Amino acid sequence: MRAFRTRAAALAAGCVLVIALGGEALAGRDPIRTVAVPWAAAGPGLPLGADALGRDVLARVLAGGRELTLLALAAAAAACALGVAGGLWAGWSRSRAVRTVTALSDLLLVLPLLLVAMLAVVVLPGPSAVVAGTVLGGAPLTLRVVADATAQARHAGYVEVALARGERGLSVLCREVLPAHAGLIGADLGQRTVLAVQLTAALNVLGFGPPPPAPDWAAMLRENLPGIGLNPAALLAPAVALALLAGTVAGLSHVLAARP
Amino acid sequence: MSGRAAGQAVNGRAPDGRAPDGLTVSGLTVTGPDGAPVVRDLDLSAARGEVLALTGPSGAGKTTVLRAVLGALPPGLTRAAGRVEWDRAPLSATRHWRRRHVGYLGQDPSSALHPLLTARAAVLEPLRALGLPRAERPARAERMLAEVGLEPAEFAGRLPHQLSGGQAQRVALARALAADPDLLILDEPTSALDPAALATAVALIRRRRAEGRSVTLVVSHDGSVVTGLADRITRLGAPPAPSAPAAPVGAVRPADRITRLGAPPAPSAPAAPVGAVRPAAAGPADAVLAADGLSLDRPDGAPLLGGVRMTVAPGEFVAVLGPSGCGKSTLLRALAGLCPVRAGRATLLGEPLPWPVRDRSVRALRALALVGQDPLAALNPARPVAAALRRPLRLLRGLDRAAASAEAERLLAAVGLPADTAHRRPAALSGGQRQRVALARALAAGPALLLADEITAALDAEAAERVLDLLDGLRRDTGLAVLAVTHDEAVAARADRVLRIDHCTINDRRKTTDVR
The missing domain is CATH 3.40.50.300 (P-loop containing nucleotide triphosphate hydrolases)
Structure with a gap:
């Protein structure tokens, strides 16, 4: 049962990722060419109708997830890696430097994430701003969780035995503590990915994403909102795609975290 | 409903x-x-x-x-x-x-x-x-x-x-x-x-x-x-596991286990064979471990033990008894270098033993092995048994991967566990099986002194007997000394000497019947 759920979750997340990353090549449709009247309803040759400029909605949905997904995955990986490294260090050592770093990361938690992201957008170009926002908003959460788990593992028998056979701190952290908390970290990576997807979408809706006419799920939400009465599919399709991306990744991380 | x-x-x-x-x-x-x-x-x-x-x-x-x-x-x-x-x-x-x-x-x-x-x-x-x-x-x-x-x-x-x-x-x-x-x-x-x-x-x-x-x-x-x-x-009977029949009790004679445990390491390993870690000096100073004036504090700073003086000779089995909370486990952890020591000196195999574990030489690390009290936390939940056993073999005895795997199998057999245990994770083992894996891991480096904290607490009488037999054999053949914290009379009865912790210090006495 467990193996089945793991496989099902991996399959769902895999399918969504394949479509998000390679949808344009799979579909063979042109996402930029005008093929119909604006907000034409679904019909033969246009399964999801047309958007504000008469472009094929299906083609744009299939092509519009690539950059957003890659960016979100990269940002989540960066935030999680930084948080895990900092958490292992903070949970293990009790030096003054550690206390300073944890205090700074707690300070970041106090600031509203969207405010931090908006500041980052002003200073940095769009993609870097997403990475910076996810790292600043997500890494402190990861750090807290991992630091707490590490501090508890310090007194576990297997860590004491490793120390007693002369392993250095870094070796104990990488060989003993990290594998023992792999499930926790997998779940955390899923959470950070969802956060990164949401942040990327939010910034792209605000127009900091790829410039028009390039297709993008988040930008499509903004472009097609006025035509909701004429062709709701133009708005719903990218929204469902965003939800599926976040949901399947979160589901996979959940299943992985529950493994014994 | x-x-x-x-x-x-x-x-x-x-x-x-x-x-x-x-x-x-x-x-x-x-x-x-x-x-x-x-x-x-x-x-x-x-x-x-x-x-x-x-x-x-x-x-x-x-x-x-x-x-x-x-x-x-x-x-x-x-x-x-x-x-x-x-x-x-x-x-x-x-x-x-x-x-x-x-x-x-x-x-x-x-x-x-x-x-x-x-x-x-x-x-x-x-x-x-x-x-x-x-x-x-x-x-x-x-x-x-x-x-x-x-x-x-x-x-x-x-x-x-x-x-x-x-x-x-x-x-x-x-x-x-x-x-x-x-x-x-x-x-x-x-x-x-x-x-x-x-x-x-x-x-x-x-x-x-x-x-x-x-x-x-x-x-x-x-x-x-x-x-x-x-x-x-x-x-309840033995587990019906046709794929992995547990070795019948007594099928492996203690002597066999010793020769297997003490097999010389692979040629690639420069380290000495098990049991070759011997005291450098001879005569009365021939103790594996000697500690003098050892004082320990509780984490909150209150004194726990003071002025502990003890020696352990090669091949000796010393039991440490005392009411719970008197500092038995802390004493073993201090000897293993895992908790701070207020005062005191110690020598191991004739060489001064620094207290913090990171200051100790590879020789000292090999010579001391600790088996902890809590069999649930003693093994890393993420690592299979074989990986846990290979690590000390590679780190402290310098074996290559293949030799370490073979040696890990011998260690499992020596503590009476079937070979397929090697691929399991701790979650799939019973409390007693985990305890024996922890013991096998401690014996892997060929220690001169085993610091054993309630090693038979999770074992049934038969398995405890096997483990004690194994230790007896090792003591006879390789001069392994055992310092065992216990409350189990069967363990104390086998000891050459009993140390009692009373009123913050240790009474070292020859074996008495007054164990309780």
Whole structure:
């Protein structure tokens, strides 16, 4: 049962990722060419109708997830890696430097994430701003969780035995503590990915994403909102795609975290 | 809802008006992830007022039976057949039933206590389900702590990491007993208790039996506890595992194990063979370990032990006894370099031994091996047994991967575990099996002194005997010395010498009969 759920979750997340990353090549449709009247309803040759400029909605949905997904995955990986490294260090050592770093990361938690992201957008170009926002908003959460788990593992028998056979701190952290908390970290990576997807979408809706006419799920939400009465599919399709991306990744991380 | 019907019968008398007749288990079969039975066709029954004991070799499924009775099998195990009835009604809605009727003491009390709850809060928790007025609960919790022999003024505010293994087990026992449950389930309730605490615990359980209202189910490998308490004893057989037959007891003679353990390392390894780590000097200074003036503090700064003076000679078996909480485990951890030492000097194999473990030479690290108290946390949950055994072999003895794997198999056989254990993770092992893996890991580097903290506490009599035989053989053939913290008389009886911790210091005495 467990193996089945793991496989099902991996399959769902895999399918969504394949479509998000390679949808344009799979579909063979042109996402930029005008093929119909604006907000034409679904019909033969246009399964999801047309958007504000008469472009094929299906083609744009299939092509519009690539950059957003890659960016979100990269940002989540960066935030999680930084948080895990900092958490292992903070949970293990009790030096003054550690206390300073944890205090700074707690300070970041106090600031509203969207405010931090908006500041980052002003200073940095769009993609870097997403990475910076996810790292600043997500890494402190990861750090807290991992630091707490590490501090508890310090007194576990297997860590004491490793120390007693002369392993250095870094070796104990990488060989003993990290594998023992792999499930926790997998779940955390899923959470950070969802956060990164949401942040990327939010910034792209605000127009900091790829410039028009390039297709993008988040930008499509903004472009097609006025035509909701004429062709709701133009708005719903990218929204469902965003939800599926976040949901399947979160589901996979959940299943992985529950493994014994 | 069927849960409601069952609940009525559970709460009151049996439907036909006869006296409620406790717990009945019939035809219980539990299967593992691969469909192989872990427990096969088991029948149990215990009327109210009875104490039923489950015994059997480690890995026979004792804990699994308890979990199946509770309706809380861990993932991977399924109840394939059988009925569990309480007062003649089949159990359903087990979570509510457990909350209202069951007191459970798990196998590993130091892991079972919540790390952020004080002893008082842990005992208060079941009282809430009982519906006791809020104001009366703290007094009742403190009375329970006093009954298990823990002075509330001193212990009620302590967190689990401030308790010794035996004290943690008594807190867990107080928690299990606090709500005076109809069904008390005790999994190795006395594994970490010293004789005085053991007597208190046994008296408490006897008193419950005399009241005649409640059912008690005990798993223990301590023969005297079982015979002293139980009305009936059910013995579980060896696990039916055709793919991995456990080596029959006695099939591996101690001598064979030694020659196998002591096999010279692969040619690539420059390290000396096992047992070659010998004292440099001869004569009276020939001790493996000598400590003088050793003083230890509690984490809060209060003195724990002072002026400890001790020597351990090669091949010697020294038992450390003392009431729980007196600093036995801390002494071993200090010798292993894991906790700060206020004062004192030590020499190991004739060389000065620095206290912090990071200042110690590879020779000193190889020569000292620690086996910890808590078999649940002793092994990394993420790593298979083989990986845990290979690491010290590669790090301290310099074996290559293939040689380390072969040596790991020999070590497993030496502690009496089947070869397929190597691929399992700790979650798939019983408490006794984990303890033996931890011992095999400690012996891997070929130590001159084994620091053993309650190594037989999780083992049944047979397995404990095997482990002690193995240690005896190693002592004879390689000069391994053993410093063992224990409360188990069988272990103390084998010791050459007994160190008693009384009043913050150690009395070193030749072996006496006055072990209790």
